[in-house]
Amino acid sequence: MFSAFTLDRRRFVQATGLAAVTGLVAGSQASAADEGEEEQTEESDQEQQGEQTQQAHQGPPVDAGDVFDHLDQAAISVFARDIETGDVIADSGSERPVQPASTAKLLTTAAAFDELGPDYRYETTVGVVGDRRNQRVVESLGVVASGDPDLTASDLEALAAAVADAGIERVTDRLVVDVSAFDDGEYPPAWTLGDAVNTYGSKSSAFVVNHNEAEITVSRQGDTCEFEHTVEPDSGLVDVEIELECVDSDRFVTITTPNHWTNTAEVNGRMVPDDEATASVPVATPNEHAARVFARALADEGVEITPGGGGPEPEIEITDVPIELTEEVATHESAPLSDIAEGVNHWSYNMVAENIARTVAYEREGTGNGSWSVWEAYLDETLAAAGAETPQIRDGSGLSRHDLASARDVVSMIEWGLDADWGEEFYGTMAVAGEDGTLRNRLGDVDATIRGKTGSLRGVTCLAGVIEDDGEPATSFAVLAANLTGERANGASPRVDELVTAIAEESG
Template sequence: MKQGIVRLLLLLAALPVHAATLAADDYALWLAPVDGGAPIAEHRADAAMSPASTMKLLTSWVALQTLGPNYRWQTRFVSDAPIKNGVLKGDLVWVGGGEPRFRADDLVAMLRELRRRGVREIAGNLVLDGSVFSRVSSADDFDGDAECVFAIPPDPHLTNLKVAWLQFFNDGAGVRAALEPALPGVVLDSRLSDGGDGECGDVRSRVAVRHDDSRVEVSGKLPRACDGAQTFLNLLSPADFAGQSFAALWRELGGAGPRRVVAGTAPAGARVLASHESEPLSTVLADVNKYSNNTMARTVYLTLGRGPGDTPANAERAVRQRLAEAGVSDEALVLENGSGLSRHERFSARLLGEVLRNGARGPWYPELAASLPIAGEDGTLKKRLKDWGPRLRLKTGTLADVRALAGYYQALDGRRYALVAFVNGTSVAETNGAIDELIGDALARLPR
């Protein structure tokens, strides 16, 4: 019996790999029960490798441990100016809270609160106070992806993820397009014509859209079936987008002013005129991990570094401190922005595996596990590893020459396992097939 167990462990320690696509030096694997004990299987588990977006698991674990699942971000409008006859006789300061997903609807709600206070005109400036972060951590070597939504950097005033919606109409009243919000500094030049009958499909295949930070041009023949279709555009800097969104939505509510948008800080003693409280951290992490939102993950990471001093340096210190408290070595850890959108970030499969084990034994395991994609059901795993179903929850990671998976599996006997797999290097396939097979090979040796 004992010899049989030994043989099984040796077999597990040398899991077969899809040899046609993976080189032995290009992957790492770590699999262990969360209730402790030696790993069941490991291969190059101490090698420092790019984790891609599985880095978000480390950031999520530290955030839950440090901030708690009910942590909420605060956004405020403040002023020290009096309100007379509906006019705010001075500046309105927008104190950015660094909320990971501050929506246009949240901004509208704050503006409505301002109107309920009796303000109809802002005589001074709109001052953007972004002092919540001393600076934003980098994501070097992604300049070619600057126009992509996944590469949008965090910002204390990031509104609607800096995305404007372009909506198309062909309803008998003329073929046209409209920008939402109607950013006052951006000219929309619509040169659309009637495309007649036929299916719409992806509206971007029917029309041409060109834009810079001051102009959006739309041309082409728009089928009637595209009436109401929309697409999104990444426009402006975060500060310009926030300021122009404020101006557009404030005018829609009948408001006048401000004179201009400037950077600054809130005066001491300024009173709060409107405020917004974000969704709790646990809800935010579901967006971060299920849909691998880089901008939101980077913002959560920066939140770990709030306070005096250098924000990214403080955030890194918070991560390393939590690892030390958990008894997890940080020797292999290289941090840049906490999201995995990085050419520099590294850690080992063992480090992340031990973090997952610690998280599974802690009070916030339900929140951490609930944030992960469910195999074959949702998020970035909706079309992957379907045979394993809801017992398998994994965070995915994808970069050029990098594939990663990490999370939890619960066997039929109720025992839970932590699982980490990284593939880095030239043998990475264009698809996810090789790493999915690697995961399947590991799980096939556990009770179903």
């Protein structure tokens, strides 16, 4: 697809000087016919100059003011240009830094591909810590977590099965989980408490299971006012408090978590007979949660952790000090980073984006430095190299309220990514409008294929990406609208789509 695609970012300047007059007759006088041709040539050149001057005064062909009638009352930054020629198609406040919201995930993806490569894979390794007493008994079992953001309960079950297949039946001391890949941060700078109690704000951690969410299902059996509940995956750490009213009609159920520091889910509302409700909540202690899910998977495989003769719960140690495995037993390898990033940019998984950012930091700096401060410094360098001039990005997801970038910054980073060796993989992570991801219900009636990334915060609506022409990236664009209130906030997405449609029509 990219075989004939290059990004030279050339800027063409048309000549405005008068054409050279030819056909002069030797001697001091020219014929009347020659004089007439010269006058016509001068008039033609003057008309051409006038047209060029008029076009320059008119500005780019797409005017954001035609859609956003309140440019002076909001923070709106719009930029679009032809990738090959550099011709500007739209430019309104293009150098104004505003909140980019989740369009920042495109920056994260490009920077991570540049540092790690699209084929990078996470590894989660299980092995023996200390002595192996005999074929069946080991002193301790260790897990070296790497921040794999896509690790699932099924993956942990497969690791547990591999431990059992290795002949291990008993652990006499403890399960030790090495989470030293990341520092002890859980949230990037300037996330809010409102984010923390929602699944879109799940904590970042080195040991992950199911995006650090727990799915709660509550059911009412028949006409009785009795309720049952399940937690998946079940670590034994998540408590469910049910405060439901039994009714015959007017059903309403909420499943929420009241705070981000305890593993408690609250179920409130009204349930009718034979009713069921399901929702996911963020886990407050993700490393511990994942460790206990793994311990239960080991028990299901017949591997017992029985320190001091046994007890009701296995002893688990979470450590930020690297552990030494005396014997590696099994390793789970993730999908390539390109696949993980596709999920990020299609469905806007914030925790996954944060783990990718921290992985870049860890791989650059080593153990214990998988931090947002290291990531921020690296991203600053990468953005500058890409030609972005005004950004301040503090996290990997764009959820930080401290993030700022202009439309030109975002477009520069997109073009830089497309022009890289991994440009095709980067391009493939973007959702297709009208087909998939968060763009599946948007811009489907536009003739051109549009790939991009949405972004949304309170008062912020953004869209950035690429418009195709004959299967090739032809136009890069970013529409970042912030400080929106009232009806202008509620109707922002259709306005953004209208502007992107105009850009697509002009670029075609």
